[in-house]
Amino acid sequence: MEFQPIIDDIAASLAAERGAGRVATYIPALARVDPAQFGIALCTGDGQVFAAGDADVPFSIQSISKLFSLALAMRHVGDALWQRIGREPSGNPFNSLVQLEWEQGVPRNPFINAGAIAVADRLVSACPDARATLLAMVGSLCGEAVAFDEEVAASEAATGFRNIALANFMRSFGKIDNAVDAVLDLYFHQCSLAMSCVQLARATAFLCRDGAHPLDGSTVVSERQARRLNALMLTCGTYDAAGEFAFRIGLPCKSGVGGGIVAVVPDRLSLCVWSPGLDDTGNSLLGMKALEMFAARTGLSVF
Numbered sequence: 001m002e003f004q005p006i007i008d009d010i011a012a013s014l015a016a017e018r019g020a021g022r023v024a025t026y027i028p029a030l031a032r033v034d035p036a037q038f039g040i041a042l043c044t045g046d047g048q049v050f051a052a053g054d055a056d057v058p059f060s061i062q063s064i065s066k067l068f069s070l071a072l073a074m075r076h077v078g079d080a081l082w083q084r085i086g087r088e089p090s091g092n093p094f095n096s097l098v099q100l101e102w103e104q105g106v107p108r109n110p111f112i113n114a115g116a117i118a119v120a121d122r123l124v125s126a127c128p129d130a131r132a133t134l135l136a137m138v139g140s141l142c143g144e145a146v147a148f149d150e151e152v153a154a155s156e157a158a159t160g161f162r163n164i165a166l167a168n169f170m171r172s173f174g175k176i177d178n179a180v181d182a183v184l185d186l187y188f189h190q191c192s193l194a195m196s197c198v199q200l201a202r203a204t205a206f207l208c209r210d211g212a213h214p215l216d217g218s219t220v221v222s223e224r225q226a227r228r229l230n231a232l233m234l235t236c237g238t239y240d241a242a243g244e245f246a247f248r249i250g251l252p253c254k255s256g257v258g259g260g261i262v263a264v265v266p267d268r269l270s271l272c273v274w275s276p277g278l279d280d281t282g283n284s285l286l287g288m289k290a291l292e293m294f295a296a297r298t299g300l301s302v303f
């Protein structure tokens with residue numbers, strides 16, 4: 001399939017709509033991003049990369065990091081992870097506290113904030129320097145060094161009252177083992193990772209390769225774990241819009257409030273779209289449109 005003309009066409013068709021949606025402002029450092037940016041990049045299972053628009057501009061990956069931290073926790077903690085975290089869509093906003101009380105401090109899934117904070121707790125227990133381990137894994141996957149944006153991490157730490165509440169609430173149920181500050185330090189830093197569409201398409205290619213590293217073929221996660229990551233992305237990766245994503249796009253996706261969305265076509269390719277303007281569910285408005293166009297144009301879907 002000729003991917004370059006398809007993504008060029010998608011970028012051109014959405015040019016007039018650049019700036020649509022609302023940039024996340026609850027994290028002050030994100031509110032300053034130019035909303036009129038749009039990028040798309042795709043990486044095939046055999047490593048060919050195609051890109052259009054602002055595909056090389058680094059942006060805050062935010063909740064897309066939940067994918068990497070979960071992959072790392074699957075490696076280090078294995079199935080014991082699921083004693084602390086569920087696998088069901090939440091049907092609630094990503095930062096909701098409501099369900100957590102009903103469900104005794106066990107988050108619905110690893111892709112809502114509470115779930116990712118619980119994953120971070122497991123990583124703090126399992127790795128002597130979890131921040132460095134995560135950074136090394138993501139850098140190795142995309143083939144070049146990546147870095148935390150300390151300004152974004154500090155901005156989140158200063159205003160992350162809901163995440164602080166979620167972490168303390170889980171700790172009150174005995175579901176967080178480590179000091180809340182240490183757990184949130186990892187969580188805020190992973191969210192602050194700055195990466196481009198090209199880097200993210202590369203870094204998620206292991207998900208379209210049954211867990212094999214995109215560059216050296218080593219095992220990032222097992223085939224079964226890769227399948228499970230994709231399943232969780234499809235059912236929970238876009239929060240309370242997961243049903244809409246499955247309906248309109250039909251691919252495992254993971255979004256972040258920085259405006260990025262990664263999507264996987266198992267056994268074929270991984271792709272990343274980015275545009276900072278969000279819809280009411282915290283997913284990139286143009287990103288979702290771009291993925292819908294991609295699925296329609298290529299006929300690629302898991303269904």
Ligand code: GLN
Pocket residue numbers: 061062063064094095113156163191255256257258282
């Ligand atoms: N860092 C953001 C938060 O904790 C991540 C949310 C997101 O990308 N959906 O609220």
